[in-house]
């Protein structure tokens with residue numbers, strides 16, 4: 001379930017409720033559009049019901065939500081993950097936030113949020129690895145590779161206060177006496193909130209025009225000068241893109257991250273290498289050694305099985321038709337999977353087609369994939385009754401799966 005966040009318009013102060021995947025905020029009152037950015041990850045707090053004047057102590061919890069793909073001898077397995085874990089090492093703390101973060105409306109932590117925020121002692125990598133290990137226990141062996149894809153990592157702060165005993169400030173109830181020690185809680189390293197939440201105006205940095213996009217879009221388009229933009233930290237950066245224009249006026253355009261990467265450990269520089277490595281039933285043409293290999297990863301969220309199938313299919317197809325640097329003319333699927341996460345899925349994608357698998361999968365841990373460049377590529381699809389169809393790639397995507405994925 002997505003978190004809901006109570007918020008105020010940075011322009012006029014009107015109240016709004018955002019979903020955690022929202023990136024482009026358009027105020028219903030003043031109509032001003034702004035882009036929600038952060039340095040590293042979003043920080044939220046649970047609302048408190050503490051009596052006035054209590055000094056709140058906020059305990060950080062990592063929250064991780066996404067799909068964990070595991071490459072095993074029995075194939076590619078996936079599991080949906082939605083977990084939280086304390087980022088501090090204090091005995092007796094609740095081990096997770098449970099359903100709280102989903103049942104309550106959260107708020108962004110801003111520099112004027114009062115209270116002491118405990119400093120995280122566990123970094124995000126450590127926590128993500130711990131969860132991997134937990135889930136790995138039940139997996140068939142050998143286990144060759146694991147990767148999170150489409151993950152949202154955020155920090156949620158849970159409020160407590162000490163008044164003789166330690167109180168859970170969400171409920172305003174004392175914790176059981178065997179829980180976390182009040183002195184330890186008060187002595188723990190912490191500071192006031194000092195993380196700015198930055199809203200940047202949704203205006204084209206090149207020409208000043210309004211940028212367009214759906215509320216959860218990670219790539220924004222300027223209808224005036226035809227440029228595209230993505231956020232990187234708190235800055236807008238130009239995004240290289242290309243479109244394979246269809247002559248069908250009702251085509252639907254789906255975005256893909258086309259990623260050039262250096263692959264070490266197996267040879268995969270060209271289309272000819274791909275045909276050999278995937279043992280495709282095709283006769284290698286001389287010019288294929290000159291055609292650079294690219295990974296193709298959907299730039300939108302999909303159900304896990306459909307996502308990995310699409311990564312494999314499009315990467316094996318290596319679309320190389322007439323791409324032009326201009327925006328798609330027609331309906332466009334929003335970019336909702338950032339390129340950083342697309343990069344996380346490269347080795348998993350590779351693992352689905354290398355042959356012979358029995359010989360090559362055990363080499364997977366030693367195979368290195370270094371992304372070097374990327375481009376956002378739009379492919380046209382025709383709309384069938386149940387599927388979106390890409391005739392040149394012989395590819396069909398179930399429309400229901402696209403719709404369901406909007407909830408991911």
Ligand SMILES: [Zn+2]
Nearest residue numbers: 009012027030
């Ligand atoms: Zn407003």
Ligand SMILES: [Zn+2]
Nearest residue numbers: 204207222225
């Ligand atoms: Zn512009």
